Amino acid sequence: MNIPSQITTLLAGIALTLVSFWYGQNHDLLPISASVESIRVDSLFNLMMTIGTGIFLLVMGILVYSAFKFRREPGDESDGPPVHGNIPLEILWTAIPAIMVLGISIYSFDIYNENGGADPMDHSMAHGKAHQQMASMPGSAMAGTLVAQADPNQQKAEVVNSDPTTAAIREDLPQKKDAPTLGVVSPKIGGAEPGAPEFVVNVAGMQYAWLFTYPGTDVVTGELHVPINQKVLVNITANDVIHAFWVPQFRLKQDAIPGRQTEVRFTPNRLGEYPLVCAELCGAYHGAMNTKVVVESAEDVQKWLQSQQVASAEGLSKAVATTPANMTETEYLAPYAKEVGISADTLKQLHSEHHSMS
Amino acid sequence: MNDREPLTFLMTQAAEYQEQANLVARGSEPDKNDWRKYFGFSTDHKVIGIQYLVTTFIFYLMGGVLATLVRTELATPASDFVSREVYNSLFTVHATVMIFLWIVPAGTGGFGNYLIPLMIGARDMAFPRLNAIAFWIIPPAGILLMSSFFVGAPGSGWTSYPPLSLMNGKAGELIWILSVLLLGTSSILAAVNFIVTIFKMRIPGMGLNQMPLFCWAMLATSFLALVATPVLAGAMILLSFDLIVGTNFFNPTGGGDPIVYQHMFWFYSHPAVYIMILPVFGMISEIVSVHSRKPIFGYKAIAYSSVAICGLGLIVWAHHMFTSGTPPWLRMFFMITSMIIAVPTGIKVFSWLATIWGGKLRLESPLLFAMGFISLFVIGGISGVMVASVPWDIHVHDTYFIVAHLHYVLFGGSVFGLYAAFYHWFPKMTGRMLNETWGKIHFALSYVGFNLAFMPMHKLGIEGMNRRIAEYDPKFAALNLLCTIGAYLLAVSTLPFLVNVCWSWVYGEKASDNPWRGLTLEWMTTSPPPVENFDADPVLATGPYDYGMGSRATEVNVAFSDASDPVLSAGPSSTLRAKPDPAVAASPSDRVGESHNR
Numbered sequence: 001m002n003i004p005s006q007i008t009t010l011l012a013g014i015a016l017t018l019v020s021f022w023y024g025q026n027h028d029l030l031p032i033s034a035s036v037e038s039i040r041v042d043s044l045f046n047l048m049m050t051i052g053t054g055i056f057l058l059v060m061g062i063l064v065y066s067a068f069k070f071r072r073e074p075g076d077e078s079d080g081p082p083v084h085g086n087i088p089l090e091i092l093w094t095a096i097p098a099i100m101v102l103g104i105s106i107y108s109f110d111i112y113n114e115n116g117g118a119d120p121m122d123h124s125m126a127h128g129k130a131h132q133q134m135a136s137m138p139g140s141a142m143a144g145t146l147v148a149q150a151d152p153n154q155q156k157a158e159v160v161n162s163d164p165t166t167a168a169i170r171e172d173l174p175q176k177k178d179a180p181t182l183g184v185v186s187p188k189i190g191g192a193e194p195g196a197p198e199f200v201v202n203v204a205g206m207q208y209a210w211l212f213t214y215p216g217t218d219v220v221t222g223e224l225h226v227p228i229n230q231k232v233l234v235n236i237t238a239n240d241v242i243h244a245f246w247v248p249q250f251r252l253k254q255d256a257i258p259g260r261q262t263e264v265r266f267t268p269n270r271l272g273e274y275p276l277v278c279a280e281l282c283g284a285y286h287g288a289m290n291t292k293v294v295v296e297s298a299e300d301v302q303k304w305l306q307s308q309q310v311a312s313a314e315g316l317s318k319a320v321a322t323t324p325a326n327m328t329e330t331e332y333l334a335p336y337a338k339e340v341g342i343s344a345d346t347l348k349q350l351h352s353e354h355h356s357m358s
Numbered sequence: 359m360n361d362r363e364p365l366t367f368l369m370t371q372a373a374e375y376q377e378q379a380n381l382v383a384r385g386s387e388p389d390k391n392d393w394r395k396y397f398g399f400s401t402d403h404k405v406i407g408i409q410y411l412v413t414t415f416i417f418y419l420m421g422g423v424l425a426t427l428v429r430t431e432l433a434t435p436a437s438d439f440v441s442r443e444v445y446n447s448l449f450t451v452h453a454t455v456m457i458f459l460w461i462v463p464a465g466t467g468g469f470g471n472y473l474i475p476l477m478i479g480a481r482d483m484a485f486p487r488l489n490a491i492a493f494w495i496i497p498p499a500g501i502l503l504m505s506s507f508f509v510g511a512p513g514s515g516w517t518s519y520p521p522l523s524l525m526n527g528k529a530g531e532l533i534w535i536l537s538v539l540l541l542g543t544s545s546i547l548a549a550v551n552f553i554v555t556i557f558k559m560r561i562p563g564m565g566l567n568q569m570p571l572f573c574w575a576m577l578a579t580s581f582l583a584l585v586a587t588p589v590l591a592g593a594m595i596l597l598s599f600d601l602i603v604g605t606n607f608f609n610p611t612g613g614g615d616p617i618v619y620q621h622m623f624w625f626y627s628h629p630a631v632y633i634m635i636l637p638v639f640g641m642i643s644e645i646v647s648v649h650s651r652k653p654i655f656g657y658k659a660i661a662y663s664s665v666a667i668c669g670l671g672l673i674v675w676a677h678h679m680f681t682s683g684t685p686p687w688l689r690m691f692f693m694i695t696s697m698i699i700a701v702p703t704g705i706k707v708f709s710w711l712a713t714i715w716g717g718k719l720r721l722e723s724p725l726l727f728a729m730g731f732i733s734l735f736v737i738g739g740i741s742g743v744m745v746a747s748v749p750w751d752i753h754v755h756d757t758y759f760i761v762a763h764l765h766y767v768l769f770g771g772s773v774f775g776l777y778a779a780f781y782h783w784f785p786k787m788t789g790r791m792l793n794e795t796w797g798k799i800h801f802a803l804s805y806v807g808f809n810l811a812f813m814p815m816h817k818l819g820i821e822g823m824n825r826r827i828a829e830y831d832p833k834f835a836a837l838n839l840l841c842t843i844g845a846y847l848l849a850v851s852t853l854p855f856l857v858n859v860c861w862s863w864v865y866g867e868k869a870s871d872n873p874w875r876g877l878t879l880e881w882m883t884t885s886p887p888p889v890e891n892f893d894a895d896p897v898l899a900t901g902p903y904d905y906g907m908g909s910r911a912t913e914v915n916v917a918f919s920d921a922s923d924p925v926l927s928a929g930p931s932s933t934l935r936a937k938p939d940p941a942v943a944a945s946p947s948d949r950v951g952e953s954h955n956r
């Protein structure tokens with residue numbers, strides 16, 4: 001190798017690095033970021049994009065260069081040099097990618113932990129009741145049946161628990177019906193997690209709509225309103241088939257699975273309306289199963305909740321069998337005039353022992 | 359030793375050296391080729407291989423028509439071309455056909471069958487009848503699947519997740535299950551056959567490390583198929599019980615768990631992506647080395663990375679389920695294993711590049727498609743690592759980003775690789791050369807069409823377009839139109855290939871035994887080879903990739919008395935080895951590495 005070719009290689013290497021770093025930050029592929037979580041995901045993507053661009057340019061560069069440089073002369077039937085390998089080089093191109101993917105893994109792990117909101121199971125404990133409450137909401141018919149239906153195992157458990165000694169410690173025994181997901185049998189073990197959510201919404205997916213309920217209120221809507229800069233917890237389930245809750249601007253997605261409750265957490269940080277998309281094939285109209293998320297100030301959310309309260313009260317009294325039929329509308333709505341979101345009556349009506357709504 | 363004169367020849371080229379050594383083994387010209395055998399129950403692995411290739415290519419065309427219909431619907435945002443139900447059936451059957459009736463059977467059954475016995479110097483596969491049965495399962499299964507359009511085709515995606523798959527049309531779903539079960543059975547039968555053939559039927563002197571890399575790839579592929587496919591069969595059978603008998607394995611209304619299905623499905627279907635790509639990896643190793651006139655760079659690294667991929671491929675399946683309520687520790691586990699699988703994959707890519715580097719490239723269709731394969735597969739590998747990262751996958755799972763990723767690896771990867779293989783081995787299979795100009799046109803059209811159709815999908819997915827939808831937000835219209843135009847171009851690109859193959863098969867220029875001057879044993883017999891491939895056991899005078907090792911005059915005395923005598927084949931004691939050993943290059947500056955495979 002002569003010196004000029006080494007210099008060219010060096011220059012090519014520098015150019016490749018610079019282009020990769022530039023493109024990693026300026027690819028213009030990402031939509032608007034509207035949550036604290038999405039900022040982190042974007043930084044991860046930018047890193048992967050930088051590395052990816054570098055690898056892509058390297059491989060393409062070698063291929064294109066070879067195609068021109070190493071093309072056989074017409075009529076040359078001889079073979080190339082008998083190079084069978086080069087152990088140090090092979091170790092190098094095993095080690096460098098290994099270190100890269102390890103780095104990406106660690107970084108991803110970090111971001112994943114910081115974005116703990118996307119975690120479906122860690123926080124199941126504190127919100128077991130919220131799930132229960134959701135399950136009895138209209139529009140959660142199937143999930144409701146799942147929990148409420150006579151379950152032979154649960155019946156056996158009840159019998160065992162009627163024994164006086166067992167009854168004494170009953171509170172400490174995990175109940176299958178309280179399990180946040182199928183297969184998780186000890187939901188009562190473990191404490192409440194730090195940083196409890198400030199705003200809880202329950203959502204049920206069904207062919208082909210999303211139904212949002214706001215615990216502590218009677219509001220059932222087809223769109224999601226959340227306050228800006230507050231930790232939001234969305235409990236997710238589905239009534240019929242699997243759906244998926246996806247807000248591209250939050251970079252978060254979680255499947256809505258019939259018979260299970262999952263959750264997604266985020267902190268919106270940008271006012272506006274964003275698409276909320278069903279991302280799991282759920283039938284013919286899957287492509288139309290969209291709604292919107294509205295990020296607004298906390299006051300606006302409360303205002304909106306009140307207006308919805310009035311609007312949906314009638315519908316709800318029909319839908320929820322436990323709503324006292326003899327209640328007048330004024331009586332029914334009275335508690336909300338005082339304090340939106342907290343109403344002992346409503347809570348009772350909804351069989352909710354929920355406690356976290358502020 | 360025998361009555362024949364010891365042959366003395368001037369060794370100028372590794373290929374000639376290998377050919378000279380195998381003059382005895384070279385099959386006699388087959389008498390008139392009877393085309394009727396291709397339509398019957400033949401037990402000849404070459405006939406079966408061609409049967410597989412032609413059959414699967416016909417299914418590929420059908421799958422392509424379905425894809426074109428899908429893209430036509432997506433040319434505009436509204437659902438205005440077919441009904442939404444039909445749209446779902448279109449992409450469901452499209453994916454099922456492409457995977458189970460084209461790439462898997464073409465790569466393993468087609469090229470595997472044709473090449474493996476030839477490459478290891480055998481007369482046929484270990485179980486010829488089983489081989490024929492494995493093939494004859496495919497046409498009825500394929501016809502069955504396509505016929506579902508008459509009763510309402512399945513429409514819950516090729517993944518067929520319950521409960522949706524239990525709620526759509528029963529008949530279509532049942533047909534889907536049945537045909538997948540049949541195709542899975544065929545795949546298992548073929549896998550058993552490959553494993554036994556490769557382990558038991560190599561010519562004497564061909565150790566595992568002297569096998570062509572395609573054999574390593576087929577070994578890894580067959581092992582995956584053998585381990586993973588039964589689990590898919592289990593899932594299918596349970597799903598069919600839920601569907602017909604009303605059991606509740608996966609149906610949550612009766613206490614079943616739909617997520618268990620996903621685990622079972624992906625336990626097969628992730629390895630399945632390697633079943634689709636490993637044979638192609640193997641063929642690319644062959645093609646790149648022959649057409650660059652250089653030994654494959656890092657034989658052992660490539661061979662063992664296939665084995666590593668095979669092992670790792672079995673423990674990454676839940677990366678398809680990062681948003682399915684998978685617990686965090688599982689997400690992390692599957693993220694790390696998925697990331698690690700990029701390392702052996704990278705080893706292969708870099709080894710191919712190093713093989714090309716400094717070679718004497720014959721830039722014709724086989725190598726063009728092989729280089730196209732490398733460039734496109736790398737993009738799919740990069741997006742693969744991205745989606746293996748949990749936080750990023752949570753964003754792009756089930757979006758067009760995934761559609762882009764999977765087409766870069768499956769179309770840019772497997773299909774481009776299969777095309778490279780068609781161009782490379784067509785002369786051996788038919789005794790005729792393909793037309794080179796049309797090959798180049800085919801390559802240019804597919805390369806441009808492919809990138810036009812699938813590159814924009816990355817952006818679509820990231821920006822918020824979910825997959826499997828018949829209608830979409832008008833803000834995505836422009837890019838989708840571009841994708842549709844690319845898809846049409848891609849559809850058109852098939853025509854030059856089809857015409858070229860049909861015309862050349864009959865009128866093409868006659869091919870010599872070894873038109874590319876390759877070293878592997880399939881080139882050491884006639885084109886096309888006779889029924890039993892070789893007249894005597896071929897011998898390994900050189901390793902499969904020893905290009906450039908004989909480019910100097912060396913006199914060798916070769917006695918061809920007993921071709922099956924290991925002394926005459928490879929190995930240190932072989933009399934066939936040139937002295938001085940060609941593993942040591944002529945000039946010291948060329949003496950970069952030892953031949954790893956002799």
Ligand code: HEM
Pocket residue numbers: 517631632634635677678696697699700703738739740742743745746747751754755756760763764767768771772
């Ligand atoms: C670098 C190696 C690779 C990695 C790390 C990787 C990773 C992944 C991941 C994580 C997914 C799931 C994404 C999601 O659905 O959210 C995926 C999807 C997919 N991959 Fe890969 N992949 C790699 C290579 C390949 C190869 C070689 C093939 C096939 C030849 C392939 C075929 C597919 C297919 C078909 C899907 C989509 C399945 C579906 O949902 O229908 N991938 N890949």
Ligand SMILES: [Cu+2]
Pocket residue numbers: 243244278279280281282283285286287289
């Ligand atoms: Cu949907």
Ligand SMILES: [Cu+2]
Pocket residue numbers: 627628631674675677678
């Ligand atoms: Cu996978």
